Amino acid sequence: MRYISTRGGIQPINFKDAVMMGLATDGGLLLPESYPQISRQELDQWRSLSYPDLALRIISPFVDDIPVDDLKGLIQRSYATFNHPQVTPVVHRDGVHILELFHGVTLAFKDVALQLLGNLFEYILAERGERLNILGATSGDTGSAAIHGVRGKKGITIFILHPHGKTSPVQALQMITVGDANVHNIAIRGTFDDCQNMVKALFNDLQFKEKYSLGAVNSINWARVLAQVVYYFYAWLRVTDEGDRPVCFSVPTGNFGDIFAGYVAKRMGLPMGRLLLATNENNILTRFVRDGDYSLANVVATVSPSMDIQLASNFERYLFHLYDQDPGRVRAAFAELRECGRISFTPAEMEQVRADFCSATVDQAATLETIGSFNRETGYLLDPHTAVGVRAALDLLPSDAARVCLATAHPAKFGEAVEKAVGTPAPVPGSIAALAGMETRCTVMDADLEKVRQFVVEHVA
Numbered sequence: 001m002r003y004i005s006t007r008g009g010i011q012p013i014n015f016k017d018a019v020m021m022g023l024a025t026d027g028g029l030l031l032p033e034s035y036p037q038i039s040r041q042e043l044d045q046w047r048s049l050s051y052p053d054l055a056l057r058i059i060s061p062f063v064d065d066i067p068v069d070d071l072k073g074l075i076q077r078s079y080a081t082f083n084h085p086q087v088t089p090v091v092h093r094d095g096v097h098i099l100e101l102f103h104g105v106t107l108a109f110k111d112v113a114l115q116l117l118g119n120l121f122e123y124i125l126a127e128r129g130e131r132l133n134i135l136g137a138t139s140g141d142t143g144s145a146a147i148h149g150v151r152g153k154k155g156i157t158i159f160i161l162h163p164h165g166k167t168s169p170v171q172a173l174q175m176i177t178v179g180d181a182n183v184h185n186i187a188i189r190g191t192f193d194d195c196q197n198m199v200k201a202l203f204n205d206l207q208f209k210e211k212y213s214l215g216a217v218n219s220i221n222w223a224r225v226l227a228q229v230v231y232y233f234y235a236w237l238r239v240t241d242e243g244d245r246p247v248c249f250s251v252p253t254g255n256f257g258d259i260f261a262g263y264v265a266k267r268m269g270l271p272m273g274r275l276l277l278a279t280n281e282n283n284i285l286t287r288f289v290r291d292g293d294y295s296l297a298n299v300v301a302t303v304s305p306s307m308d309i310q311l312a313s314n315f316e317r318y319l320f321h322l323y324d325q326d327p328g329r330v331r332a333a334f335a336e337l338r339e340c341g342r343i344s345f346t347p348a349e350m351e352q353v354r355a356d357f358c359s360a361t362v363d364q365a366a367t368l369e370t371i372g373s374f375n376r377e378t379g380y381l382l383d384p385h386t387a388v389g390v391r392a393a394l395d396l397l398p399s400d401a402a403r404v405c406l407a408t409a410h411p412a413k414f415g416e417a418v419e420k421a422v423g424t425p426a427p428v429p430g431s432i433a434a435l436a437g438m439e440t441r442c443t444v445m446d447a448d449l450e451k452v453r454q455f456v457v458e459h460v461a
Ligand SMILES: Cc1ncc(COP(=O)(O)O)c(C=O)c1O
Pocket: 108, 109, 140, 141, 142, 219, 252, 253, 254, 255, 256, 257, 258, 259, 306, 307, 385, 386, 408, 409
């Protein structure tokens, strides 16, 4: 399998080079030239596979340049860190299936991909005798999962930018209490979009990227999306165990990485209905799906802070497919966005979009109400991001389908919102309780690209 850029400016490359390149050198995002097709018969044969074995089946057709035994070892090591034997179990409550993606070290779905990406980086760097300086932006969860995926790993230094004071306290502590010398946290006085724009600007400075061997942990990196494809298959196999029925996924969405992984699963042949794209008040993507209005607005702070995002990075990958893989049209769309703050779509394009997705915005009051009512009715505690997806699923998805809601974080990461919703604090897992009183390390700075660049230069190993 080879990888190409959504902007059309690179020669096809192999998987390991795609992992190391992160953002394509022409400013686009990398995608495989084609998607392997999984037949219904194969799916049925996969029912009894463990999560790591299923992951190997799904990931290996995308990877030509790592021997399969090595890939198997990397996958097994990555999922051995999870605290649930099924890695991503599915539980059934009140007419919805909750796909629990929060059993990894930092209690969010990001661990599923970032444990593997950390191990892939280590493997490739050892093979090549190289070093890597990771630069990432986070609204709260990617940062801690990435830090925990690479902390203490040889040859890797990591710089994570987060919006100062805009993550939950637990999310911040999970990042800034990590004392390893290879970890640097930068709190930016600004939004997640400011952080992501600066990270992309530094990647787009190709001389700088090459001189300092920069690598990406955000879903800019194709390996992130690929690892996330696996749990759509895993969940589908669980909810169809007792017979065939339509399956729909509801995905709380910010940077469009998780839902794009679902879109890839569908393109690979996984039978599913339209993907439900659920947003909080930062709803540019809902406006797009419902009204064809893709226009930038200001970021609003909400009780689901990890989704407080305007410019969703992976949307570009979807656009590439929507435009029949024409990189010229992707470039033109982003030129329009730069010049006019919006992208316009034809009626035929919007018809395709609405065949792929349905969408709903769930505001903060409805999010808190859903956490409260779901808890009263089922005893299950949702985190605010998951609640956005559950509310949207209950409102929009057909009740005769298996409605699978991606549970993207553990409720204890967002204790304040959960307590407000249910009246009592969420039970706190030991790993979170242990953060209290730990020493912290973080540099606060303005959203100033040159200051961030200088910090990186001064701290690269
Ligand atoms: C807990 C949580 N839920 C949902 C999302 C949205 O996922 P994505 O950015 O892949 O759309 C995020 C952030 O990525 C998150 O951290």
